[in-house]
Amino acid sequence: MAYLLQVDFKMNGPFGDEMAEAFSDLAKSINEEVGFKWKIWTENPETKESGGIYIFETKETAEKYLNMHSKRLAGFGITNINAKIFFINSKLTEINKGPVK
Incomplete structure (x- = not known):
């Protein structure tokens, strides 16, 4: 079983390579969170939005994070x-090549 946490919010930047540099330590710290599996970082400089798609082992660990x-x-x-x-739904996700087991 796995749970997806979707987060987005307005942000004035940085974006792109500047974001990668500015948030590198934060990205590394997320790896240490209990129940964390992986994250996709999202950004849209045109609409000034940022966020991410996270996968956690349980609903409780997603809520805590x-x-x-x-x-x-x-x-x-x-x-x-x-x-x-x-x-x-891991069975359907696997059909569509999602990295969730």
């Missing part, structure tokens, strides 16, 4: 966060 991450983002002045947690 979302709570912590929301507080961290608030510390950066980002408070209007769109977040959803979904159960992943």
Whole structure:
């Protein structure tokens, strides 16, 4: 079983290579979160949006991370966060080559 956490929010930047450099340490720290499996970082400089798609082992670990991450983002002045947690149907996802086992 696995759960997907989808998060997005408005952000003025940085984007692209600057974002990769600025958030490299944050990316590494996410690997240490309990229940974390992987993340896809998302960004849209045109609409000034950023976020990510995360996979967690359980709904509880996704919820715990979302709570912590929301507080961290608030510390950066980002408070209007769109977040959803979904159960992943692994049988159908595998048919479509999704990296979820």
